[in-house]
Each structure stands twice: as C-alpha cells, then as structure tokens.
Amino acid sequence: MTTTEDLVPHVDAQAVPHDTLTVLGRVPADATREQAVAHLVEAARLVRRRDIEMVRAAGLGHIGGEFSVIDVLVTLYLQAMNVSPGQLDDPERDRFILSKGHAAAALYTTLAMAGFLEPSQLETFMQPQSQLNGHPARTKIAAVEASTGPLGHGLPIAVGTAFAGKLDGSARRTFVVVGDGELQEGSNWEALMTAGNHRLSHLCVVVDRNRLQQGARVADTNDLEPLADKLAAFGLEVVEVDGHDHGALLDVFANVPAASGKPTAVIAHTMKGHPISFMSDNVAWHHKVPSADQVAQALSELEQS
Numbered sequence: 441m442t443t444t445e446d447l448v449p450h451v452d453a454q455a456v457p458h459d460t461l462t463v464l465g466r467v468p469a470d471a472t473r474e475q476a477v478a479h480l481v482e483a484a485r486l487v488r489r490r491d492i493e494m495v496r497a498a499g500l501g502h503i504g505g506e507f508s509v510i511d512v513l514v515t516l517y518l519q520a521m522n523v524s525p526g527q528l529d530d531p532e533r534d535r536f537i538l539s540k541g542h543a544a545a546a547l548y549t550t551l552a553m554a555g556f557l558e559p560s561q562l563e564t565f566m567q568p569q570s571q572l573n574g575h576p577a578r579t580k581i582a583a584v585e586a587s588t589g590p591l592g593h594g595l596p597i598a599v600g601t602a603f604a605g606k607l608d609g610s611a612r613r614t615f616v617v618v619g620d621g622e623l624q625e626g627s628n629w630e631a632l633m634t635a636g637n638h639r640l641s642h643l644c645v646v647v648d649r650n651r652l653q654q655g656a657r658v659a660d661t662n663d664l665e666p667l668a669d670k671l672a673a674f675g676l677e678v679v680e681v682d683g684h685d686h687g688a689l690l691d692v693f694a695n696v697p698a699a700s701g702k703p704t705a706v707i708a709h710t711m712k713g714h715p716i717s718f719m720s721d722n723v724a725w726h727h728k729v730p731s732a733d734q735v736a737q738a739l740s741e742l743e744q745s
Contacts, residue, residue, distance in 0.1 A: 457490065457493040457494065457497065457562070457563065460559060461486065461490055461549075461552055461553070461559035461562065462486055463552065463553055463559060464479060464482065464483045464486070464518070464553060465518070465553075465554065465555055466517075466518050466519065466524070466554065466555075467479045467480065467518055467519040473687065473690075476519060476686075476690065477686045477687045477690070479518070479519075480511075480514055480515055480518060480519065480686040480690075481686060483514045483518055483553050484510050484511050484514045484686070485742055485745060486553065487510050487513075487514060487546065487549045487550055487553055488507060488510055488742055489739060489742055490549045490552075490562060491503065491506055491507070491510070491546055491549050492738050492739070493735065494545050494548075494549070494562060494565045495545060495729060495730065496729060496730055496732070496735050497563075497565070498545075498565050498566035498729075499566075499729055500566055500574060500729065501566075501574075501727070501729065502542040502543055502545075502726060502727050503545075503713070503719070503725060503728065503729075503730070504650075504652070504712040504713045504719055504722070504723075504725035504726050504727075504728070505540060505542065505543050505619060505648065505650065505652075505712060505726060506543045506545055506546035507546075507712070507713050507714050507715075507716065507719065508648055508650040508710040508711060508712045508713070508714055509540070509543055509546060509617060509648045509683075509708075509710065510546050510550070511683060511684045511685075511686060511689065511710075512617060512646055512648065512683055512689060512708055512710075513538075513546055513547060513550040513617070514550055514553065514686075515686050515689040515690060515693065516536060516615055516693065517536070517550050517551070517553070517554040518553065518554055519690060520615075520690060520693035520694065521534040521536060521613070521615065521693075522534045522612070522613070523535075523536070524554075524555070525554075525555045525556050525583070528556075528582050528583060531608075531610070531612070532610060532611065532612050534612055534613045534614070534615065535585050535598075535601050535605075535612065535613070535614045535615065536585060536614075536615045537585050537586045537588065537594045537595075537597055537598045537601070537614070537615070537616040537617075538576055538588055538594065538616075538617055539588055539591070539592075539593065539594025539595050539597075539598070539616055539617060539618040539619070539622060540588075540594070540617060540618060540619035540622055540648060541575040541576055541587075541588030541589040541593075541594065542574070542575060542589070542727075544572070544573065544574055544575050544576050545565060545572075547576055547584075548561075548562060548572050548576075548581075549562060551581070551583050556581075556582075556583035557581070557583070574589075575587070575588060575589035576588060585601070586598075586601075591619070591622040591625055592622060592625025592626070592627040592628050593627070594617075594618065595616055595618050595627070595628045595631045595632070595645065596627055596628075596630070596631040597616075598614050598615075598616035598631075598643060599631040599632075599634055599635045599640065599643065601614045602614040602635065602640040602642055602643035602703070603634075603638060603640060605642055606638070606640060606641075606642065610642075611642070612642065613642045613643075613644060613696055613697070614642060614643050614644070615644045615646065615693075615696075616643070616644070616645055616646065617646045617648055618645060618646070618647055618648065619647075619648050619650075619653070620647055620648060620649045620650065620651060620653075620658050620664060620667075621652070621653030621654070621658050621661070623647065623664055623667075624658075624661065624662045624664075629674070632645070632671065632674045632675075632676065632705075633674050633675075635674075635675070635676070635703045636674045636675020636676055636702065636703060637675060639675070639701050639702060639703070640703045641697035641698060641700075641701045641702060641703060641704075642696070642697050643703040643704070644693070644696045644703070644704045644705075644706060645703065645704070645705045645706065646708055647667070647705065647706065647707050647708060648683065648708055648710055649667070649683070649707050649708055649709050649710060650710045650711060650712040650721075651712075651721075652712045652721070652723050652726065653726065654726045654727065655723065655726070656723065657723065667707060668680060668707060671705040671707075675702055675703070676702055676703045676704065676705040677698040677700050677702040677703065677704050677705065678705045678707065679692050679695075679704065679705070679706050679707070680706075680709065681706060681708055681709070682708075682709055683708030684710060684711070684714055684715075689708070692704075692706055693706075712725060712726070713725045715741070715742075715745050716737075716738045716741055716742075717737075717741060718734065718737070719738070
C-alpha cells in the first residue's frame with residue numbers, strides 16, 4: 441500500500457537555494473549566558489530555514505526528525521563541544537556521532553553554520569557524486585566522525601570511541617545522538633550495558649525523545665517506558681531536559697563527565713517538526729517533502745519564532 445508519506449512530489453531544480461547562508465560560528469568566548477542563548481536560538485532558526493529549503497530542492501529528506509534535533513546539534517557544535525574546524529586532527533578534540541543518520545541535512549547545515557563546511561556545498565545535497573549524502577559518510581566529510589545510517593549502529597561506535605579515550609587517559613568527550621525509535625534496536629542496549637559496566641564517564645548519549653518514528657508513535661510500536669529507569673539500571677547518569685531549551689542544554693552538556701563517574705544519558709524531550717505548526721508532532725513528516733506553499737509558510741513561521 442502506498443501512503444501519503446511515501447509520495448515524493450516533482451521538485452523543480454530551481455528550488456535549490458543559492459543565497460548565502462549566514463554563518464554565525466561559535467558563541468564568542470566573552471559572551472554572557474543571555475548572549476550565548478540568543479546566538480544559539482538565531483543559529484537554530486537559520487539552520488531550520490536552510491534545512492527545509494534543501495529538502496524541498498532535493499525531493500528527499502527526513503525533515504521532522506531533523507527539526508526535532510537541530511537545537512541539540514547547534515548547542516553542541518557552537519558552544520558545548522571542544523572542537524573547531526582547525527582541530528579535526530587534534531586527538532584531544534571532542535567527538536560527535538549522529539546515530540540517527542537520516543537526519544543528515546540538519547547535521548550538514550549545522551556543520552556549515554559552525555564553519556566545518558563551505559555553505560555553498562549545501563546546494564549539492566543529495567545530488568549525484570555530492571559529498572552530502574542522505575546519510576553522513578566519514579569518507580566524504582572530514583568533520584564526520586563515523587558513517588551512520590543503519591539504526592542501532594552509531595551508539596556502539598560511540599561506546600568504542602569513548603572506550604578508546606578512556607584507555608588513552610584522555611579528557612576528550614564523545615557525544616552521540618540517537619532517536620527514541622532507534623532504541624528498539626537490541627544493539628543499543630548491548631552498547632549501553634558495556635558503557636555502564638566500564639564506567640565510560642566521558643560518553644554522553646542524547647536521546648531525541650520526540651515520541652514518533654516512521655509511520656507510528658514509538659509507544660504504539662514498542663514502548664520504551666520507563667526509559668529513565670531503564671537507562672539508570674544500565675549504569676548511566678540520567679538527565680531529562682527540554683530539547684528545545686538552549687540554556688538548559690548548555691547546563692546539561694557542561695556537566696559531562698558526571699560527578700558520579702557514570703556515562704551520561706540525556707533524555708531530550710523534543711517535538712518532531714518543531715516549531716512549524718503543520719509539522720509539529722505529526723508522524724507524516726518523518727519522511728516527506730514540503731510543497732512550495734508549505735516551504736513559504738514554514739519560512740514565515742520561522743521569521744516570527
């Protein structure tokens with residue numbers, strides 16, 4: 441059966457955005473907290489604008505789950521993580537892995553916002569021979585730490601990365617973002633058990649808890665609750681946060697590694713399609729291409745957000 445979600449409209453190549461993305465870069469070192477949050481809010485707004493334009497132009501994309509995780513990505517790359525375009529060969533840099541690799545457009549746009557990619561590269565998203573595939577590839581982009589796509593794949597890599605850091609006696613941290621639907625994969629729980637057992641304190645697992653997956657609600661497919669209790673039982677320090685609150689996210693990431701010596705699990709409560717009215721908490725937008733009118737409406741709403 442073909443559902444509305446499966447239908448991809450004909451997309452005019454003229455929809456490819458050619459205007460220059462405003463690159464804000466990292467939060468200035470001397471910024472106040474209020475200034476830092478304002479910087480991140482504006483960066484996230486700009487990332488969402490470009491993301492929806494890229495998906496429209498490509499005729500493919502996972503815009504709902506991208507919009508739910510953009511605030512987390514922007515906060516990590518523009519403030520929380522110890523990594524910069526000049527540090528990609530530094531063994532002491534923090535690492536980031538996007539386990540929910542289908543949210544690649546959000547990652548690419550955030551990397552451009554942080555100076556890791558030339559903004560003009562975003563125009564090639566999903567085009568033949570482009571570096572910007574539908575899933576991030578380590579072999580194509582230097583700032584991508586791991587090729588991801590198969591769900592349940594990125595978290596085990598992140599555990600291995602964090603384990604390597606512990607063996608090196610390094611202070612570097614490993615951050616990984618997983619989708620909540622992705623936690624139905626058993627490989628994730630094997631990885632979490634290993635992380636807790638070996639007290640990989642420099643690992644931070646961020647769960648994009650938007651409560652939706654392809655075609656259904658997570659609870660209706662394979663309920664994860666009580667998620668916080670499960671993560672704690674596997675030996676992780678669990679923190680719950682509003683995943684769209686940049687200030688709250690900054691506070692959480694600043695406390696990695698946790699004083700307890702355990703790995704950190706951040707349950708980031710988000711909304712799929714946030715903050716667009718017709719996308720928000722709508723399962724149809726897991727994988728769907730907006731029409732020209734929908735893009736115009738979304739851009740208008742972002743201007744007012």
